[in-house]
Amino acid sequence: WREEIAPGAVVLHGFVRDHGPELLAAVRSVVAQVPWRHLTTPGGYTMSVAMSWCGNGWTSDSRGYRYAERDAGSGRRWPAIPPILLALADEAALQAGFGHFTPDSCLINRYDPGSKLSLHQDKDERDFGAPIVSVSLGLPAVFQFGGLQRSDRARRIPLAHGDVVVWGGPSRLCFHGILPVKEGYHSLVGSHRINITLRKAL
Ligand code: MD3
Numbered sequence: 001w002r003e004e005i006a007p008g009a010v011v012l013h014g015f016v017r018d019h020g021p022e023l024l025a026a027v028r029s030v031v032a033q034v035p036w037r038h039l040t041t042p043g044g045y046t047m048s049v050a051m052s053w054c055g056n057g058w059t060s061d062s063r064g065y066r067y068a069e070r071d072a073g074s075g076r077r078w079p080a081i082p083p084i085l086l087a088l089a090d091e092a093a094l095q096a097g098f099g100h101f102t103p104d105s106c107l108i109n110r111y112d113p114g115s116k117l118s119l120h121q122d123k124d125e126r127d128f129g130a131p132i133v134s135v136s137l138g139l140p141a142v143f144q145f146g147g148l149q150r151s152d153r154a155r156r157i158p159l160a161h162g163d164v165v166v167w168g169g170p171s172r173l174c175f176h177g178i179l180p181v182k183e184g185y186h187s188l189v190g191s192h193r194i195n196i197t198l199r200k201a202l
């Protein structure tokens with residue numbers, strides 16, 4: 001079912017529950033080309049979340065965070081976004097009321113038990129008018145959803161395997177994060193959570 005948790009933030013519960021195998025196959029094909037990595041934050045910390053990506057890729061170093069079409073090391077383009085992920089992003093954005101959506105960037109986050117993502121805003125994309133589509137697979141997690149100020153009280157929203165959330169409009173710049181993922185086992189995904197975010201970055 002469809003649940004609007006805030007203006008512009010729509011949860012499509014179980015939207016991809018029946019497509020786990022195809023989505024995981026797409027994730028694996030990307031990870032085979034862009035192996036999981038733990039980025040370093042501009043502050044010098046190593047993130048507990050492992051990341052891979054396709055389309056416009058993501059980098060973080062002492063100069064900050066940025067998106068790039070190419071791998072700075074090899075000079076080659078990052079792999080293309082698999083068609084199943086493009087189709088999912090478009091359908092989810094449409095269902096959530098944002099109209100057609102063609103992302104140019106896809107970030108894949110892997111949370112092993114204990115991994116977390118501290119409260120942050122996504123503001124490195126060029127066009128905040130475009131929504132972000134996020135897909136949760138595997139172990140459940142508690143999502144923290146705050147306001148436009150870091151100090152605003154954050155709500156806790158459980159996210160389960162197969163849930164898709166579309167973030168746009170007034171919620172696009174809200175602070176958000178993921179609490180440490182609890183130990184567990186998911187029959188399809190194993191002992192971690194995978195989150196896929198589809199964005200218009202450049
Ligand atoms: C709300 N990922 O990659 S997805 C991220 O579960 C990120 O891996 C989390 O935050 C994860 O940046 C949360 C949900 C999400 C993504 C982008 C948002 C929520 C958002 C942008 C604005 C507001």
Ligand code: FE
Nearest residue numbers: 120121122176
């Ligand atoms: Fe984020």
